[in-house]
Amino acid sequence: MQTDQAPESGGSGPEDQNWLLELLVCPLTRAPLVLDGDTLVSTDPATRRRYRIDDGVPIMLIDESEELDDATWKEIMARHPEASGE
Numbered sequence: 001m002q003t004d005q006a007p008e009s010g011g012s013g014p015e016d017q018n019w020l021l022e023l024l025v026c027p028l029t030r031a032p033l034v035l036d037g038d039t040l041v042s043t044d045p046a047t048r049r050r051y052r053i054d055d056g057v058p059i060m061l062i063d064e065s066e067e068l069d070d071a072t073w074k075e076i077m078a079r080h081p082e083a084s085g086e
Helices: 014-023 070-079
Strands: 033-036 039-042 049-054
Touching: 033 070, 039 070
Parallel strands: none
Antiparallel strands: 033 039, 039 049
């Protein structure tokens, strides 16, 4: 029987959270997210939202998110070429 539960890896590093990142999307635009340090950043260039992670828990509330300036968003996206979809 297959479940939708998290894999039991015992770790808490970013590689152990990849399954969660694949499920999460920007709540404002439904765009994919990239993990950038202790934040999740929307790949949508129109909204450029950043969501913080508190104690390993993504805070996916639009009112709690931050709108990045264009230059900062582009810098983050450049660090994550996988986000371009190419």
